[in-house]
Each structure stands twice: as C-alpha cells, then as structure tokens.
Amino acid sequence: PSFGFLFDIDGVLVRGKTPIPAAKTAFQKLVNSQGQFLVPVVFVTNAGNCLRQKKADQLSHLLGVPISQEQVMMSHSPLRMFKRYHEKCVLVSGQGPLLDIAQDLGFCQPITIETLREKHPLLDVVDHDRRPNVLVSVYFCFKILSVVLFGEPVRWETNLQLIIDVLLTSGYPGNPYHRENYPHIPVLACNMDLMWVAEAQSPRFGHGTFMVCLENIYKKITGKDLKYEVLMGKPSKLTYQYAEYLIRAQAAERQWKQPIQTLYAVGGSATLSQDDEINNSWENELASAAAAHCRSVLVCTGVYNPHAEVPLDTRESITETVFHGHRDFRFDPGLVEPDHIVPDVDAAVDLVFQLENFAP
Numbered sequence: 001p002s003f004g005f006l007f008d009i010d011g012v013l014v015r016g017k018t019p020i021p022a023a024k025t026a027f028q029k030l031v032n033s034q035g036q037f038l039v040p041v042v043f044v045t046n047a048g049n050c051l052r053q054k055k056a057d058q059l060s061h062l063l064g065v066p067i068s069q070e071q072v073m074m075s076h077s078p079l080r081m082f083k084r085y086h087e088k089c090v091l092v093s094g095q096g097p098l099l100d101i102a103q104d105l106g107f108c109q110p111i112t113i114e115t116l117r118e119k120h121p122l123l124d125v126v127d128h129d130r131r132p133n134v135l136v137s138v139y140f141c142f143k144i145l146s147v148v149l150f151g152e153p154v155r156w157e158t159n160l161q162l163i164i165d166v167l168l169t170s171g172y173p174g175n176p177y178h179r180e181n182y183p184h185i186p187v188l189a190c191n192m193d194l195m196w197v198a199e200a201q202s203p204r205f206g207h208g209t210f211m212v213c214l215e216n217i218y219k220k221i222t223g224k225d226l227k228y229e230v231l232m233g234k235p236s237k238l239t240y241q242y243a244e245y246l247i248r249a250q251a252a253e254r255q256w257k258q259p260i261q262t263l264y265a266v267g268g269s270a271t272l273s274q275d276d277e278i279n280n281s282w283e284n285e286l287a288s289a290a291a292a293h294c295r296s297v298l299v300c301t302g303v304y305n306p307h308a309e310v311p312l313d314t315r316e317s318i319t320e321t322v323f324h325g326h327r328d329f330r331f332d333p334g335l336v337e338p339d340h341i342v343p344d345v346d347a348a349v350d351l352v353f354q355l356e357n358f359a360p
Contacts, residue, residue, distance in 0.1 A: 002258045003356050004040035004247040005030075005349075006240070008267025009047070009059070012299055012345050016198040019062045020301050022344035027063045029349050029360065035066050038360050040250040040260065042243050043067070046191040046233045048075040048151035048207070049096030051104055070246065075191035075233035076150055078242040079105045082188065082230070089142045091116065091166055093159050094150030094207075101150065111144065113159050116166075120174045123165055126157040144171040146229070149189040149214075152207040160214055167218065167226075179222055186229035192326035193233070208326060215327060231328060240265070240294060262293040262356070266348045297348045298338040 007013065013023040031037055043059060052069040060067045079085075089109040092098045102110035117124045121132035144166050153159040165173040167184040189211060195203035218226040232238050244263060251260055342348045353360070 001039040001251075001256065001356075001358065002260060003262040003264060003352065003358075004042070004244075004251070004260050005352070006042050006044050006243050006247075006263055006265045007345070008234070008265075009043055009045040011197040011301055012267035013043075013059070014062060015301070018199060020344065022301075022346035023062070024064055026344075026346040026349045027065045029346075029353070031065050032360070037065075037071075037250075039358070040247045040254075040256075042071055042073055042246045042250075044073045044234060044239065044243050044265075046075045046193050046196070046206075048094060048101070048190045048233075050074075051097065051101060052077070070249070073239070073243050073246060075239075076101065076105060076148075078232045078238050079107075079148070079188065079190070081242075085146055085148075085186070085188070088145040089171075091144045091147045091163070092150060093147065093153055093163060095152070095154050096150075098150060102148070107148075109142075110148075111142070113153065113162050116162055116173060117158060120162075120165075123162060123173060124158050126161065127155075144173070144185070146186040146188060149187065149207070149211065151191055152205065152210045156210060156213065159210075160217060163214060164217060164221065168221070182222070182224055183227050187226065188230050189228050189232070191233035192231060192236075192329075194324045208324075211326070228328060231326060235325070235329070262295060264295050264297055264348075264352050266297045266345060266352075267299050295339040297340045297342060297351065299342055299344050299348055301344050 013020060030039065030041060043055070045055065047055065052072045052074055055074065056067045056069045056072045059072070083106065086106040087108055089111060090102070090107055091113070092102050092107075092110045093113055098112050099110055125131050147163055147166060149163075162173060167187075168177040168179065168181070169175040170178065170181040171185050189207075191207040192211065193206035194208035194212070196206045198204050215226045218224075230238065234240075240263075244260075247260055247263065251258075340348075340351060342351055352358075
C-alpha cells in the first residue's frame with residue numbers, strides 16, 4: 001500500500017462506549033484472515049485520560065480485530081518528543097492514571113493537582129466542605145517548572161485555582177503573586193476540543209472549554225495573554241506529523257517498500273495553522289515525515305454537521321458561524337472543506353480502496 005489511514009475514534013467508531021455499527025464491518029475489510037492489517041492504520045484520539053495500551057485493548061474489543069498500542073495515538077503521545085521537560089518537575093492536570101501516563105511518556109517528576117493541594121491545603125477553598133480544619137501549610141520545596149494539561153479535570157475550580165497559583169508565582173504556589181513574572185513558566189496542552197460527542201443528544205464540554213476558562217481567568221487577573229509552549233491533539237500540525245511518523249514505522253515494520261504517499265484522515269478535518277509565536281522546535285524531530293497528500297474524509301456520525309456555515313473571519317462570534325477552534329488557531333475557510341463526505345466509516349474505507357485502486 002502507498003497510503004495509510006488515520007481514524008478518529010469518537011463519533012467515527014464509537015459514541016461514548018457504544019460502537020457505531022459500520023465500524024466492525026469496515027475493519028473486517030482492513031485485515032487479512034490472520035488478523036494482520038493490510039494497510040498502515042493509526043487511531044488518532046484527543047482523549048488523554050488513559051494509557052495507549054488500555055485504549056488499544058478497548059478498540060480491539062469493540063472492533064473485533066487485534067490492535068497494538070503502537071497503532072494508537074492519544075492527544076498526549078507527542079510529549080514523548082519533548083525530552084527537555086522530562087527531567088523537570090511538572091504539574092499535571094486532567095483525570096485518570098495521570099502519574100502512570102506522565103511516566104510512560106518519559107516524565108520523571110510529575111506532580112498531580114491532588115498532591116499539590118495536599119501540600120498546600122490553604123489554596124483550595126471554594127468548596128467549604130473541603131476547606132482544611134487546621135490552618136497550616138506543609139513545607140513544599142519543589143519548584144514547578146512547567147504545567148502539562150492532559151485533559152479536562154473533574155474539579156474545575158480546584159484545577160483552575162492551583163494552575164493560576166503556579167503561573168503567578170513562577171512555580172512556587174503558596175507564595176504571593178508576582179505579576180511581573182511574565183512570560184510565565186511553560187504550559188503544554190493536549191486536546192483543544194471545545195466539545196465532544198457521547199451518548200447525549202447534544203455535544204458535551206471538552207478540554208477546550210476548560211482551557212477557555214483558564215485563559216480568560218489568567219487574562220482577567222493579569223491583563224496579559226496565557227501563552228502555550230505547545231498545543232497538541234487534533235487539529236494541530238504536530239499531531240498529524242506524529243501520526244504520519246507512526247504510519248511510516250508500521251510500514252517499515254511490515255517491510256512494505258512502497259513509500260506512503262497519501263494519508264486519509266477519517267473523521268478528522270484538515271490541519272489548522274497555528275499562531276507563529278508558539279515554539280515549533282519539535283519540527284526537526286519529524287523532518288523526514290512528509291507524505292505528499294493528506295485527505296480528509298468526514299463521516300456524518302459525529303460532531304460534523306454538513307449543513308453548518310463556515311466563518312469567513314475566525315475572530316467573528318456570530319451565532320450561526322461561530323468558530324469552535326482554539327484561540328491560537330486560524331484557518332483559511334477553504335482548509336476546513338472536507339475532501340470527501342460519506343455516511344459512515346464503512347463507506348469511508350470503500351471510498352479509499354476505490355480511490356487507490358486497492359483490492360485486498
């Protein structure tokens with residue numbers, strides 16, 4: 001094969017925990033009788049609350065085909081490349097086994113919000129029932145050198161408060177705020193989805209909604225913009241480049257000699273351009289990854305609405321054409337036009353096989 005698949009999960013293969021019926025049919029076409037994939041396949045999800053292996057096991061069960069963790073790309077997977085942060089003390093925000101996830105990615109000194117509030121019990125006081133009875137602060141000597149936002153947390157008020165504390169004290173929460181400390185310590189964020197589709201009839205808050213809250217609180221307090229060292233997860237350029245790197249690794253492992261020319265992003269939109277101030281030093285790590293084409297194949301089983309209008313100016317907030325992407329992303333309206341629109345993932349696989357003249 002000279003092509004590969006990047007499959008979205010939510011709204012394409014599953015809704016919440018319920019498989020979309022077309023998904024099993026589609027994946028029977030993608031494997032041979034031994035269960036080996038006939039083309040390189042990567043599952044690209046903006047989820048960040050579990051390890052890759054767990055997601056691979058879930059997908060294997062849902063789709064009825066064996067899937068390895070090397071085929072799964074979580075929103076946080078590119079953090080493996082950010083080795084300059086791995087030795088440093090980092091504050092991690094999100095839910096799920098955060099320490100396991102951080103350590104699996106290479107971080108040696110991750111600290112959770114929960115640990116931080118135990119060390120500084122005076123900082124988390126919105127919920128009266130969680131306020132400390134004894135007004136003492138535990139001595140906490142670590143300097144937090146960066147903040148990693150893995151995904152939406154459970155207790156937003158706690159996470160928002162403590163992350164702001166870390167940013168406004170240059171990594172020494174519990175100290176008085178020093179507003180002159182700008183730019184603040186690095187913030188690395190995974191998954192900018194404003195909303196996502198589960199079993200409910202309308203979309204649910206995603207990590208992007210939490211980020212909107214954090215950005216606006218920071219700006220309201222300081223008058224300055226919250227800056228991100230990097231934004232990853234769909235639709236960032238970094239995510240698609242890393243996914244392509246995984247596709248090439250699969251092709252090499254199977255000893256397929258044909259170069260991968262085209263990637264088909266099923267359920268995903270085109271990559272958006274990121275504001276220039278963000279540090280793109282990671283690009284050197286993936287310089288060899290450069291497929292000739294990336295085609296988007298949108299399916300009508302997820303968030304995508306074929307009847308929605310696209311805003312001409314992404315800064316507009318007119319109700320009918322509101323831009324749901326992240327603050328730091330801009331796009332040419334032409335970029336969000338899908339290359340193909342199909343009813344479901346089974347139709348997407350059929351279409352790609354037809355376009356590529358590929359007969360399994």
